[in-house]
Amino acid sequence: EAQVTQNPRYLITVTGKKLTVTCSQNMNHEYMSWYRQDPGLGLRQIYYSMNVEVTDKGDVPEGYKVSRKEKRNFPLILESPSPNQTSLYFCASSLSGIAGPYEQYFGPGTRLTVT
Amino acid sequence: KQEVTQIPAALSVPEGENLVLNCSFTDSAIYNLQWFRQDPGKGLTSLLLIQSSQREQTSGRLNASLDKSSGRSTLYIAASQPGDSATYLCAVSGSGANNLFFGTGTRLTVIP
Numbered sequence: 001e002a003q004v005t006q007n008p009r010y011l012i013t014v015t016g017k018k019l020t021v022t023c024s025q026n027m028n029h030e031y032m033s034w035y036r037q038d039p040g041l042g043l044r045q046i047y048y049s050m051n052v053e054v055t056d057k058g059d060v061p062e063g064y065k066v067s068r069k070e071k072r073n074f075p076l077i078l079e080s081p082s083p084n085q086t087s088l089y090f091c092a093s094s095l096s097g098i099a100g101p102y103e104q105y106f107g108p109g110t111r112l113t114v115t
Numbered sequence: 116k117q118e119v120t121q122i123p124a125a126l127s128v129p130e131g132e133n134l135v136l137n138c139s140f141t142d143s144a145i146y147n148l149q150w151f152r153q154d155p156g157k158g159l160t161s162l163l164l165i166q167s168s169q170r171e172q173t174s175g176r177l178n179a180s181l182d183k184s185s186g187r188s189t190l191y192i193a194a195s196q197p198g199d200s201a202t203y204l205c206a207v208s209g210s211g212a213n214n215l216f217f218g219t220g221t222r223l224t225v226i227p
Contacts, residue, residue: 004158033215042119043204043217050213058214090158098208098215099146101166106151106158 002027004107012113021076023091031094032074036087081114117142121218136190138205146208153202195225
């Protein structure tokens, strides 16, 4: 089954404790991205990757890091989480960049709480 | 910066009614527009994608239109069903970049 998976689905952590949220897709997609969803603000893009070893900032990259060493994986790293990073996070992928006729596939989301 | 607005924020309709959801965007220089559905506690599911050169797309009971010059899109749902209850989001691709800009969504409730 074609899908985007994220782990963990739920995470409660404390300020400053480094964490990684994993994202994996099994569709051989080139484009992958991370979003956060907050009430009243909608989804905002954090980082995206056009292909292996190619990443770039989205709208709200501060406090986050990403890497793309393999085509299927695109982990999101919070080096020193803070309470304002409490949010619902989504990973997404598509065959190519968003300018083409390719729909975005989203993961199920990771609900992160930073205390 | 592109801004996407969806009005109304919430909508309740009786089962069987036809309905229209609205999406507007400020910068008409887009590559495409997508409509998504989000169910509580779940990810987003792509419903329709309209490229900037197209005027509309149809899938089953759903029809999405795009008027790029006026910065508007509509999602038409025919013969609504309780299973259509969800939040509907529209998103536009940013011109010259690989950003996707989302509206805050319309929460639809279809009453049996």
